[in-house]
Amino acid sequence: MGKRMKSKGILPGFGLTIGYTLVYLSLLVLIPLSILFLQTASMTWEQFWLTVTDQRVLASFQVSFLTAFFAACMNAVFGVLVAWVLVRYHFPGKRFIDGIVDLPFALPTAVAGIALASIYSENGWIGQLFAAWGMKIAYTPVGIFVALTFIGLPFVVRTVQPVLQDWDRQVEEAAATLGASRLQTFLRVILPHLLPAILTGFALAFARALGEYGSVVFISGNMPFQTEIVPLLIMTKLEQFDYTGATAIASVMLVASFFMLLVINFFQWKTNKLDAAR
Template sequence: MGLRKKNVLPGFGLSLGYTVFYLSLVVLIPFAALFSRTAQMSFMEFWDTISSPRVVASFWLSLYTSLSAASLNAVMGLLVAWVLVRYHFPLKTLVDALVDLPFALPTAVAGISLTTLYSVNGPLGKHLARWGIEVAYTPLGIIVALTFIGLPFVVRTLQPVLEDLDVEIEEAAASLGASRMKSLLYVVFPNLLPALLTGFALSFARAFGEYGSVVFISGNMPMRTEICPLLIMTKLEQFDYIGATAIAVVMLLVSFMMLFTINLLGWWSRKRTSSAA
Protein backbone atom coordinates (compact mmCIF):
# COMPACT_ATOMS: atom_id res chain seq x y z
CA MET A 1 0.00 0.00 0.00
CA GLY A 2 2.86 2.29 0.80
CA LEU A 3 3.99 1.99 -2.79
CA ARG A 4 0.84 3.63 -4.11
CA LYS A 5 1.49 6.98 -2.53
CA LYS A 6 4.82 7.41 -4.26
CA ASN A 7 3.39 7.03 -7.75
CA VAL A 8 2.15 10.14 -9.42
CA LEU A 9 1.00 8.30 -12.53
CA PRO A 10 -2.35 6.52 -12.25
CA GLY A 11 -2.91 2.87 -13.12
CA PHE A 12 0.03 1.40 -11.26
CA GLY A 13 -1.95 -1.50 -9.79
CA LEU A 14 -3.62 -2.42 -13.04
CA SER A 15 -0.47 -2.27 -15.11
CA LEU A 16 1.59 -4.18 -12.56
CA GLY A 17 -1.14 -6.80 -12.26
CA TYR A 18 -1.27 -7.19 -15.98
CA THR A 19 2.53 -7.38 -16.22
CA VAL A 20 2.72 -10.14 -13.64
CA PHE A 21 -0.15 -12.03 -15.24
CA TYR A 22 1.33 -11.73 -18.70
CA LEU A 23 4.82 -12.74 -17.61
CA SER A 24 3.39 -15.74 -15.80
CA LEU A 25 1.42 -16.82 -18.82
CA VAL A 26 4.18 -16.37 -21.34
CA VAL A 27 7.36 -17.04 -19.36
CA LEU A 28 6.91 -18.52 -15.91
CA ILE A 29 4.34 -21.24 -16.61
CA PRO A 30 6.34 -22.85 -19.45
CA PHE A 31 9.47 -22.73 -17.28
CA ALA A 32 7.63 -24.26 -14.35
CA ALA A 33 6.43 -27.06 -16.64
CA LEU A 34 10.03 -27.63 -17.72
CA PHE A 35 11.27 -27.89 -14.16
CA SER A 36 8.40 -30.08 -13.01
CA ARG A 37 9.13 -32.54 -15.82
CA THR A 38 12.76 -32.73 -14.79
CA ALA A 39 11.67 -33.28 -11.21
CA GLN A 40 10.31 -36.67 -12.32
CA MET A 41 13.84 -38.03 -12.51
CA SER A 42 16.07 -38.85 -9.58
CA PHE A 43 19.23 -36.85 -9.10
CA MET A 44 21.40 -39.76 -10.26
CA GLU A 45 19.43 -40.10 -13.48
CA PHE A 46 19.64 -36.37 -14.02
CA TRP A 47 23.38 -36.42 -13.42
CA ASP A 48 23.91 -39.41 -15.70
CA THR A 49 22.04 -37.65 -18.49
CA ILE A 50 23.87 -34.37 -18.28
CA SER A 51 27.32 -35.80 -17.61
CA SER A 52 27.44 -38.29 -20.49
CA PRO A 53 30.43 -37.55 -22.75
CA ARG A 54 28.34 -36.46 -25.72
CA VAL A 55 26.22 -34.07 -23.70
CA VAL A 56 29.28 -32.56 -22.02
CA ALA A 57 31.01 -32.17 -25.38
CA SER A 58 27.96 -30.40 -26.75
CA PHE A 59 27.76 -28.08 -23.74
CA TRP A 60 31.32 -26.92 -24.28
CA LEU A 61 30.83 -26.57 -28.00
CA SER A 62 27.66 -24.51 -27.60
CA LEU A 63 29.23 -22.40 -24.90
CA TYR A 64 32.44 -21.48 -26.68
CA THR A 65 30.90 -20.97 -30.11
CA SER A 66 28.19 -18.72 -28.62
CA LEU A 67 30.74 -16.74 -26.62
CA SER A 68 32.98 -16.32 -29.66
CA ALA A 69 30.07 -15.19 -31.81
CA ALA A 70 28.82 -12.76 -29.17
CA SER A 71 32.32 -11.30 -28.68
CA LEU A 72 32.77 -10.87 -32.40
CA ASN A 73 29.38 -9.20 -32.59
CA ALA A 74 30.20 -6.91 -29.69
CA VAL A 75 33.24 -5.57 -31.53
CA MET A 76 31.84 -5.45 -35.04
CA GLY A 77 28.37 -4.42 -33.91
CA LEU A 78 29.83 -1.44 -32.05
CA LEU A 79 31.60 -0.40 -35.23
CA VAL A 80 28.44 -0.78 -37.32
CA ALA A 81 26.33 1.16 -34.82
CA TRP A 82 28.97 3.89 -34.63
CA VAL A 83 29.11 4.28 -38.40
CA LEU A 84 25.33 4.29 -38.71
CA VAL A 85 24.87 6.96 -36.02
CA ARG A 86 27.85 9.21 -36.51
CA TYR A 87 28.32 9.39 -40.26
CA HIS A 88 26.12 10.37 -43.13
CA PHE A 89 26.52 8.61 -46.42
CA PRO A 90 24.35 7.67 -49.39
CA LEU A 91 21.98 4.70 -48.99
CA LYS A 92 22.34 4.87 -45.23
CA THR A 93 18.72 3.81 -44.65
CA LEU A 94 19.28 0.76 -46.80
CA VAL A 95 22.37 -0.26 -44.83
CA ASP A 96 20.44 0.37 -41.63
CA ALA A 97 17.66 -1.93 -42.81
CA LEU A 98 20.19 -4.64 -43.72
CA VAL A 99 21.09 -4.96 -40.04
CA ASP A 100 17.62 -6.33 -39.30
CA LEU A 101 17.75 -8.97 -42.00
CA PRO A 102 19.02 -11.73 -39.70
CA PHE A 103 15.92 -11.08 -37.54
CA ALA A 104 13.54 -11.41 -40.45
CA LEU A 105 15.09 -14.33 -42.28
CA PRO A 106 13.87 -17.80 -41.26
CA THR A 107 16.86 -19.36 -39.51
CA ALA A 108 16.77 -22.47 -41.71
CA VAL A 109 17.14 -20.28 -44.79
CA ALA A 110 20.08 -18.53 -43.18
CA GLY A 111 21.67 -21.88 -42.35
CA ILE A 112 21.23 -23.30 -45.82
CA SER A 113 22.58 -20.22 -47.60
CA LEU A 114 25.57 -19.93 -45.26
CA THR A 115 26.36 -23.61 -45.80
CA THR A 116 26.14 -23.16 -49.57
CA LEU A 117 28.54 -20.21 -49.36
CA TYR A 118 31.05 -21.78 -47.03
CA SER A 119 31.11 -25.47 -48.03
CA VAL A 120 34.32 -26.62 -49.68
CA ASN A 121 32.71 -26.28 -53.12
CA GLY A 122 30.92 -23.02 -52.32
CA PRO A 123 31.85 -19.58 -53.73
CA LEU A 124 33.55 -18.48 -50.49
CA GLY A 125 34.51 -21.85 -49.03
CA LYS A 126 36.40 -22.74 -52.20
CA HIS A 127 38.92 -19.96 -51.67
CA LEU A 128 39.22 -20.52 -47.94
CA ALA A 129 39.81 -24.22 -48.55
CA ARG A 130 42.85 -23.34 -50.61
CA TRP A 131 44.43 -21.91 -47.46
CA GLY A 132 43.36 -24.97 -45.52
CA ILE A 133 40.49 -23.23 -43.76
CA GLU A 134 37.32 -25.28 -43.63
CA VAL A 135 34.25 -23.45 -42.39
CA ALA A 136 31.16 -25.55 -43.09
CA TYR A 137 30.85 -28.68 -40.92
CA THR A 138 33.36 -27.40 -38.35
CA PRO A 139 32.97 -25.35 -35.14
CA LEU A 140 34.09 -22.34 -37.18
CA GLY A 141 30.97 -22.75 -39.32
CA ILE A 142 28.82 -22.75 -36.19
CA ILE A 143 30.45 -19.48 -35.11
CA VAL A 144 29.73 -17.96 -38.53
CA ALA A 145 26.03 -18.87 -38.29
CA LEU A 146 25.74 -17.64 -34.71
CA THR A 147 27.47 -14.35 -35.57
CA PHE A 148 25.01 -13.83 -38.38
CA ILE A 149 21.91 -14.30 -36.24
CA GLY A 150 23.30 -12.32 -33.29
CA LEU A 151 24.45 -9.14 -35.03
CA PRO A 152 21.21 -7.11 -34.81
CA PHE A 153 21.07 -7.50 -31.02
CA VAL A 154 24.28 -5.54 -30.49
CA VAL A 155 23.64 -2.91 -33.16
CA ARG A 156 20.06 -2.24 -32.11
CA THR A 157 20.85 -1.91 -28.41
CA LEU A 158 23.78 0.44 -29.07
CA GLN A 159 22.17 2.72 -31.64
CA PRO A 160 19.77 4.65 -29.36
CA VAL A 161 22.43 5.07 -26.70
CA LEU A 162 24.88 6.44 -29.24
CA GLU A 163 22.24 8.81 -30.59
CA ASP A 164 21.52 10.14 -27.11
CA LEU A 165 25.17 10.65 -26.33
CA ASP A 166 25.86 14.36 -26.07
CA VAL A 167 28.44 15.52 -28.56
CA GLU A 168 29.10 18.40 -26.18
CA ILE A 169 30.70 16.05 -23.67
CA GLU A 170 33.23 15.02 -26.27
CA GLU A 171 33.79 18.66 -27.20
CA ALA A 172 34.32 19.46 -23.55
CA ALA A 173 36.86 16.66 -23.27
CA ALA A 174 38.65 17.94 -26.36
CA SER A 175 38.69 21.51 -25.08
CA LEU A 176 40.18 20.28 -21.83
CA GLY A 177 43.04 18.83 -23.83
CA ALA A 178 42.07 15.16 -24.17
CA SER A 179 43.26 13.49 -27.33
CA ARG A 180 40.68 11.89 -29.65
CA MET A 181 41.68 8.43 -28.43
CA LYS A 182 41.57 9.46 -24.82
CA SER A 183 38.10 10.98 -25.07
CA LEU A 184 36.84 7.85 -26.85
CA LEU A 185 38.27 5.56 -24.20
CA TYR A 186 37.45 7.58 -21.09
CA VAL A 187 34.40 9.58 -22.13
CA VAL A 188 32.46 7.75 -24.85
CA PHE A 189 33.19 4.13 -24.07
CA PRO A 190 32.13 4.11 -20.38
CA ASN A 191 28.78 5.54 -21.42
CA LEU A 192 28.33 2.80 -24.00
CA LEU A 193 29.48 -0.07 -21.83
CA PRO A 194 26.12 -0.95 -20.20
CA ALA A 195 24.36 -1.11 -23.57
CA LEU A 196 27.26 -3.01 -25.09
CA LEU A 197 27.06 -5.59 -22.30
CA THR A 198 23.32 -5.93 -22.82
CA GLY A 199 23.81 -6.42 -26.55
CA PHE A 200 26.52 -8.99 -25.88
CA ALA A 201 24.26 -10.84 -23.43
CA LEU A 202 21.30 -10.89 -25.81
CA SER A 203 23.48 -12.03 -28.67
CA PHE A 204 24.94 -14.78 -26.51
CA ALA A 205 21.58 -15.97 -25.23
CA ARG A 206 20.16 -16.08 -28.73
CA ALA A 207 23.19 -17.99 -30.01
CA PHE A 208 23.23 -20.50 -27.16
CA GLY A 209 19.71 -21.69 -27.92
CA GLU A 210 19.88 -21.43 -31.71
CA TYR A 211 18.97 -24.60 -33.59
CA GLY A 212 17.51 -23.87 -37.03
CA SER A 213 20.49 -22.32 -38.77
CA VAL A 214 23.21 -24.28 -37.02
CA VAL A 215 22.10 -27.83 -37.85
CA PHE A 216 22.71 -27.18 -41.52
CA ILE A 217 26.22 -25.81 -41.22
CA SER A 218 27.51 -27.85 -38.27
CA GLY A 219 27.45 -31.31 -39.88
CA ASN A 220 26.23 -32.79 -36.55
CA MET A 221 29.19 -35.11 -35.98
CA PRO A 222 28.95 -36.76 -32.56
CA MET A 223 31.52 -35.43 -30.05
CA ARG A 224 32.77 -32.82 -32.52
CA THR A 225 30.03 -30.60 -33.95
CA GLU A 226 26.86 -31.54 -32.11
CA ILE A 227 25.35 -28.46 -30.44
CA CYS A 228 23.32 -28.68 -27.27
CA PRO A 229 19.89 -28.08 -28.84
CA LEU A 230 20.58 -30.93 -31.29
CA LEU A 231 21.08 -33.32 -28.39
CA ILE A 232 17.71 -32.22 -27.06
CA MET A 233 16.27 -33.15 -30.45
CA THR A 234 17.95 -36.57 -30.39
CA LYS A 235 16.43 -37.23 -26.95
CA LEU A 236 13.01 -36.23 -28.22
CA GLU A 237 13.46 -38.49 -31.22
CA GLN A 238 13.73 -41.37 -28.73
CA PHE A 239 10.60 -40.02 -27.02
CA ASP A 240 12.82 -39.41 -23.99
CA TYR A 241 11.02 -36.25 -22.92
CA ILE A 242 12.54 -36.21 -19.46
CA GLY A 243 16.09 -36.58 -20.73
CA ALA A 244 15.45 -33.72 -23.13
CA THR A 245 14.18 -31.44 -20.38
CA ALA A 246 17.19 -32.31 -18.22
CA ILE A 247 19.51 -30.86 -20.86
CA ALA A 248 17.14 -27.94 -21.36
CA VAL A 249 17.23 -27.11 -17.66
CA VAL A 250 21.01 -27.00 -17.66
CA MET A 251 21.00 -24.76 -20.74
CA LEU A 252 18.47 -22.52 -19.08
CA LEU A 253 20.56 -22.21 -15.94
CA VAL A 254 23.68 -21.40 -17.93
CA SER A 255 21.85 -18.74 -19.93
CA PHE A 256 20.24 -17.29 -16.84
CA MET A 257 23.54 -17.12 -14.99
CA MET A 258 25.19 -15.42 -17.95
CA LEU A 259 22.39 -12.86 -18.31
CA PHE A 260 22.32 -12.24 -14.59
CA THR A 261 26.09 -11.71 -14.36
CA ILE A 262 26.06 -9.37 -17.31
CA ASN A 263 23.14 -7.38 -15.95
CA LEU A 264 25.03 -7.08 -12.70
CA LEU A 265 28.10 -5.84 -14.56
CA GLY A 266 25.95 -3.39 -16.50
CA TRP A 267 24.39 -2.12 -13.30
CA TRP A 268 27.81 -1.75 -11.72
CA SER A 269 29.27 0.17 -14.65
CA ARG A 270 26.20 2.41 -14.88
CA LYS A 271 26.57 3.20 -11.23
CA ARG A 272 30.23 3.93 -11.67
CA THR A 273 29.71 6.33 -14.57
CA SER A 274 26.82 8.11 -12.89
CA SER A 275 28.72 8.57 -9.63
CA ALA A 276 31.76 9.77 -11.50
CA ALA A 277 29.72 12.34 -13.37
Protein backbone atom coordinates in the same frame (compact mmCIF):
# COMPACT_ATOMS: atom_id res chain seq x y z
CA MET B 1 -13.31 21.45 -3.99
CA GLY B 2 -12.58 19.17 -1.05
CA LYS B 3 -11.86 16.12 -3.14
CA ARG B 4 -8.94 15.93 -5.44
CA MET B 5 -9.59 15.15 -9.04
CA LYS B 6 -7.96 11.88 -10.01
CA SER B 7 -6.29 11.87 -13.40
CA LYS B 8 -7.61 9.12 -15.62
CA GLY B 9 -5.18 7.24 -17.77
CA ILE B 10 -5.77 5.47 -21.03
CA LEU B 11 -5.10 2.07 -19.46
CA PRO B 12 -7.02 0.67 -16.45
CA GLY B 13 -5.76 1.12 -12.89
CA PHE B 14 -2.72 -0.49 -11.33
CA GLY B 15 -4.55 -3.46 -9.85
CA LEU B 16 -6.08 -4.57 -13.13
CA THR B 17 -2.99 -3.97 -15.26
CA ILE B 18 -0.66 -5.77 -12.84
CA GLY B 19 -3.12 -8.65 -12.78
CA TYR B 20 -3.10 -8.92 -16.56
CA THR B 21 0.70 -8.67 -16.55
CA LEU B 22 1.16 -11.48 -14.04
CA VAL B 23 -1.33 -13.75 -15.82
CA TYR B 24 0.30 -13.04 -19.19
CA LEU B 25 3.83 -13.71 -17.93
CA SER B 26 2.67 -16.81 -16.04
CA LEU B 27 1.05 -18.36 -19.09
CA LEU B 28 3.94 -17.59 -21.43
CA VAL B 29 7.01 -17.85 -19.18
CA LEU B 30 6.57 -19.08 -15.62
CA ILE B 31 4.27 -22.07 -16.18
CA PRO B 32 6.20 -23.55 -19.16
CA LEU B 33 9.50 -23.22 -17.28
CA SER B 34 7.96 -24.72 -14.15
CA ILE B 35 6.72 -27.70 -16.14
CA LEU B 36 10.26 -28.16 -17.43
CA PHE B 37 11.65 -28.42 -13.91
CA LEU B 38 8.74 -30.60 -12.74
CA GLN B 39 9.42 -33.02 -15.57
CA THR B 40 13.08 -33.12 -14.61
CA ALA B 41 12.16 -33.68 -10.95
CA SER B 42 10.69 -37.06 -11.89
CA MET B 43 14.25 -38.32 -12.29
CA THR B 44 16.41 -39.41 -9.41
CA TRP B 45 19.53 -37.39 -8.69
CA GLU B 46 21.71 -40.22 -9.96
CA GLN B 47 19.77 -40.43 -13.24
CA PHE B 48 19.94 -36.67 -13.66
CA TRP B 49 23.68 -36.59 -13.00
CA LEU B 50 24.40 -39.46 -15.39
CA THR B 51 22.34 -37.75 -18.09
CA VAL B 52 23.89 -34.30 -17.90
CA THR B 53 27.47 -35.57 -17.41
CA ASP B 54 27.42 -37.93 -20.36
CA GLN B 55 30.44 -37.32 -22.59
CA ARG B 56 28.28 -36.50 -25.60
CA VAL B 57 26.22 -34.02 -23.57
CA LEU B 58 29.31 -32.33 -22.13
CA ALA B 59 30.79 -32.02 -25.61
CA SER B 60 27.62 -30.38 -26.90
CA PHE B 61 27.63 -27.96 -23.93
CA GLN B 62 31.20 -27.04 -24.74
CA VAL B 63 30.43 -26.40 -28.41
CA SER B 64 27.31 -24.35 -27.66
CA PHE B 65 28.73 -22.15 -24.91
CA LEU B 66 32.13 -21.52 -26.48
CA THR B 67 30.82 -20.67 -29.94
CA ALA B 68 28.03 -18.52 -28.48
CA PHE B 69 30.49 -16.65 -26.25
CA PHE B 70 33.02 -15.95 -28.99
CA ALA B 71 30.27 -14.95 -31.42
CA ALA B 72 28.85 -12.53 -28.84
CA CYS B 73 32.34 -11.08 -28.26
CA MET B 74 32.79 -10.58 -32.00
CA ASN B 75 29.41 -8.88 -32.24
CA ALA B 76 30.23 -6.65 -29.26
CA VAL B 77 33.23 -5.30 -31.18
CA PHE B 78 31.89 -5.03 -34.70
CA GLY B 79 28.37 -4.14 -33.55
CA VAL B 80 29.78 -0.98 -31.96
CA LEU B 81 31.68 -0.26 -35.17
CA VAL B 82 28.57 -0.64 -37.33
CA ALA B 83 26.50 1.50 -34.95
CA TRP B 84 29.24 4.15 -34.97
CA VAL B 85 29.29 4.30 -38.77
CA LEU B 86 25.50 4.51 -39.01
CA VAL B 87 25.28 7.32 -36.45
CA ARG B 88 28.38 9.41 -37.18
CA TYR B 89 28.63 9.33 -40.98
CA HIS B 90 26.36 10.24 -43.89
CA PHE B 91 26.92 8.37 -47.13
CA PRO B 92 24.91 7.05 -50.10
CA GLY B 93 22.97 3.90 -49.24
CA LYS B 94 23.04 4.53 -45.51
CA ARG B 95 19.35 3.73 -45.07
CA PHE B 96 19.76 0.55 -47.08
CA ILE B 97 22.64 -0.63 -44.86
CA ASP B 98 20.67 0.38 -41.78
CA GLY B 99 17.83 -1.84 -42.97
CA ILE B 100 20.16 -4.76 -43.74
CA VAL B 101 21.20 -4.82 -40.06
CA ASP B 102 17.69 -5.97 -39.13
CA LEU B 103 17.65 -8.71 -41.78
CA PRO B 104 18.60 -11.51 -39.33
CA PHE B 105 15.52 -10.55 -37.29
CA ALA B 106 13.13 -11.06 -40.21
CA LEU B 107 14.91 -13.84 -42.10
CA PRO B 108 13.78 -17.38 -41.23
CA THR B 109 16.60 -19.17 -39.49
CA ALA B 110 16.40 -22.14 -41.85
CA VAL B 111 16.86 -19.82 -44.84
CA ALA B 112 19.85 -18.22 -43.14
CA GLY B 113 21.35 -21.63 -42.44
CA ILE B 114 20.97 -22.83 -46.01
CA ALA B 115 22.43 -19.58 -47.38
CA LEU B 116 25.43 -19.68 -45.04
CA ALA B 117 26.07 -23.37 -45.72
CA SER B 118 25.97 -22.72 -49.48
CA ILE B 119 28.35 -19.77 -49.30
CA TYR B 120 30.84 -21.21 -46.81
CA SER B 121 30.95 -24.79 -48.09
CA GLU B 122 34.05 -25.93 -49.96
CA ASN B 123 32.28 -25.25 -53.26
CA GLY B 124 30.77 -21.95 -52.14
CA TRP B 125 31.89 -18.46 -53.10
CA ILE B 126 33.71 -17.81 -49.84
CA GLY B 127 34.36 -21.39 -48.75
CA GLN B 128 36.41 -22.23 -51.85
CA LEU B 129 38.76 -19.33 -51.13
CA PHE B 130 39.53 -20.75 -47.68
CA ALA B 131 39.62 -24.30 -49.06
CA ALA B 132 42.50 -23.28 -51.32
CA TRP B 133 44.47 -22.55 -48.15
CA GLY B 134 43.41 -25.84 -46.54
CA MET B 135 40.83 -24.21 -44.26
CA LYS B 136 37.29 -25.53 -43.88
CA ILE B 137 34.47 -23.39 -42.52
CA ALA B 138 31.19 -25.18 -43.12
CA TYR B 139 30.51 -28.29 -41.03
CA THR B 140 33.05 -27.22 -38.41
CA PRO B 141 32.81 -25.17 -35.18
CA VAL B 142 33.95 -22.19 -37.27
CA GLY B 143 30.77 -22.51 -39.32
CA ILE B 144 28.71 -22.47 -36.12
CA PHE B 145 30.58 -19.34 -35.05
CA VAL B 146 29.76 -17.66 -38.37
CA ALA B 147 26.06 -18.51 -38.08
CA LEU B 148 25.82 -17.28 -34.49
CA THR B 149 27.64 -14.06 -35.38
CA PHE B 150 25.17 -13.50 -38.20
CA ILE B 151 22.08 -13.83 -36.04
CA GLY B 152 23.50 -11.89 -33.07
CA LEU B 153 24.81 -8.74 -34.75
CA PRO B 154 21.51 -6.76 -34.71
CA PHE B 155 21.19 -7.07 -30.93
CA VAL B 156 24.40 -5.13 -30.33
CA VAL B 157 23.84 -2.57 -33.09
CA ARG B 158 20.29 -1.73 -32.01
CA THR B 159 21.22 -1.35 -28.34
CA VAL B 160 24.29 0.84 -28.94
CA GLN B 161 22.86 2.96 -31.76
CA PRO B 162 20.28 4.92 -29.67
CA VAL B 163 22.91 5.69 -27.02
CA LEU B 164 25.23 7.10 -29.67
CA GLN B 165 22.41 9.14 -31.17
CA ASP B 166 21.65 10.74 -27.79
CA TRP B 167 25.32 11.36 -27.01
CA ASP B 168 26.27 15.02 -26.58
CA ARG B 169 29.09 15.82 -29.01
CA GLN B 170 30.12 18.80 -26.92
CA VAL B 171 31.65 16.40 -24.40
CA GLU B 172 34.07 15.22 -27.08
CA GLU B 173 34.87 18.80 -28.00
CA ALA B 174 35.60 19.57 -24.36
CA ALA B 175 37.94 16.57 -24.15
CA ALA B 176 39.72 17.72 -27.31
CA THR B 177 40.23 21.22 -25.92
CA LEU B 178 41.81 19.67 -22.83
CA GLY B 179 44.38 17.97 -25.03
CA ALA B 180 42.92 14.46 -25.36
CA SER B 181 43.56 12.60 -28.58
CA ARG B 182 40.78 10.87 -30.51
CA LEU B 183 41.74 7.49 -29.08
CA GLN B 184 41.88 8.84 -25.55
CA THR B 185 38.51 10.54 -26.03
CA PHE B 186 36.96 7.31 -27.19
CA LEU B 187 38.49 5.09 -24.50
CA ARG B 188 38.06 7.42 -21.53
CA VAL B 189 34.96 9.44 -22.42
CA ILE B 190 32.77 7.67 -24.97
CA LEU B 191 33.41 3.99 -24.19
CA PRO B 192 32.44 4.19 -20.47
CA HIS B 193 29.16 5.78 -21.54
CA LEU B 194 28.56 3.05 -24.13
CA LEU B 195 29.60 0.15 -21.89
CA PRO B 196 26.14 -0.55 -20.36
CA ALA B 197 24.57 -0.70 -23.82
CA ILE B 198 27.42 -2.90 -25.09
CA LEU B 199 26.95 -5.30 -22.19
CA THR B 200 23.22 -5.42 -22.85
CA GLY B 201 23.77 -6.17 -26.51
CA PHE B 202 26.37 -8.79 -25.61
CA ALA B 203 23.96 -10.48 -23.21
CA LEU B 204 21.14 -10.51 -25.77
CA ALA B 205 23.42 -11.83 -28.51
CA PHE B 206 24.86 -14.49 -26.20
CA ALA B 207 21.42 -15.65 -25.01
CA ARG B 208 20.12 -15.71 -28.59
CA ALA B 209 23.12 -17.71 -29.77
CA LEU B 210 22.72 -20.32 -27.02
CA GLY B 211 19.22 -21.18 -28.16
CA GLU B 212 19.80 -20.93 -31.89
CA TYR B 213 18.87 -24.04 -33.84
CA GLY B 214 17.62 -23.38 -37.37
CA SER B 215 20.61 -21.56 -38.85
CA VAL B 216 23.19 -23.75 -37.09
CA VAL B 217 21.80 -27.16 -37.97
CA PHE B 218 22.51 -26.65 -41.69
CA ILE B 219 26.09 -25.42 -41.40
CA SER B 220 27.35 -27.38 -38.39
CA GLY B 221 27.33 -30.89 -39.81
CA ASN B 222 25.76 -32.14 -36.56
CA MET B 223 28.61 -34.49 -35.71
CA PRO B 224 28.59 -35.74 -32.09
CA PHE B 225 31.59 -34.64 -30.01
CA GLN B 226 32.56 -32.14 -32.71
CA THR B 227 29.78 -29.90 -34.04
CA GLU B 228 26.68 -31.06 -32.19
CA ILE B 229 24.95 -28.21 -30.31
CA VAL B 230 22.73 -28.58 -27.27
CA PRO B 231 19.40 -27.68 -28.99
CA LEU B 232 20.07 -30.39 -31.59
CA LEU B 233 20.86 -32.92 -28.86
CA ILE B 234 17.60 -32.03 -27.11
CA MET B 235 15.73 -32.60 -30.38
CA THR B 236 17.49 -35.95 -30.75
CA LYS B 237 16.38 -36.95 -27.25
CA LEU B 238 12.80 -35.98 -28.05
CA GLU B 239 12.83 -38.00 -31.27
CA GLN B 240 13.99 -40.97 -29.21
CA PHE B 241 11.07 -40.34 -26.78
CA ASP B 242 13.55 -39.66 -23.99
CA TYR B 243 11.54 -36.73 -22.60
CA THR B 244 13.12 -36.75 -19.15
CA GLY B 245 16.59 -36.74 -20.65
CA ALA B 246 15.66 -33.83 -22.92
CA THR B 247 14.20 -31.82 -20.04
CA ALA B 248 17.24 -32.55 -17.86
CA ILE B 249 19.60 -31.13 -20.49
CA ALA B 250 17.25 -28.22 -21.13
CA SER B 251 17.05 -27.38 -17.43
CA VAL B 252 20.84 -27.23 -17.15
CA MET B 253 20.94 -24.99 -20.21
CA LEU B 254 18.26 -22.77 -18.70
CA VAL B 255 20.01 -22.42 -15.34
CA ALA B 256 23.36 -21.70 -16.99
CA SER B 257 21.84 -19.10 -19.30
CA PHE B 258 20.00 -17.45 -16.42
CA PHE B 259 23.18 -17.36 -14.35
CA MET B 260 25.12 -15.77 -17.19
CA LEU B 261 22.45 -13.12 -17.65
CA LEU B 262 22.51 -12.36 -13.91
CA VAL B 263 26.29 -11.92 -13.99
CA ILE B 264 26.15 -9.64 -17.02
CA ASN B 265 23.30 -7.62 -15.53
CA PHE B 266 25.29 -7.25 -12.31
CA PHE B 267 28.28 -5.86 -14.20
CA GLN B 268 25.94 -3.59 -16.14
CA TRP B 269 24.46 -2.30 -12.87
CA LYS B 270 27.93 -1.67 -11.47
CA THR B 271 28.91 0.18 -14.64
CA ASN B 272 25.80 2.34 -14.49
CA LYS B 273 26.49 3.09 -10.84
CA LEU B 274 30.09 4.11 -11.55
CA ASP B 275 28.96 6.20 -14.51
CA ALA B 276 26.39 8.00 -12.36
CA ALA B 277 29.00 8.65 -9.67
CA ARG B 278 31.14 10.44 -12.19
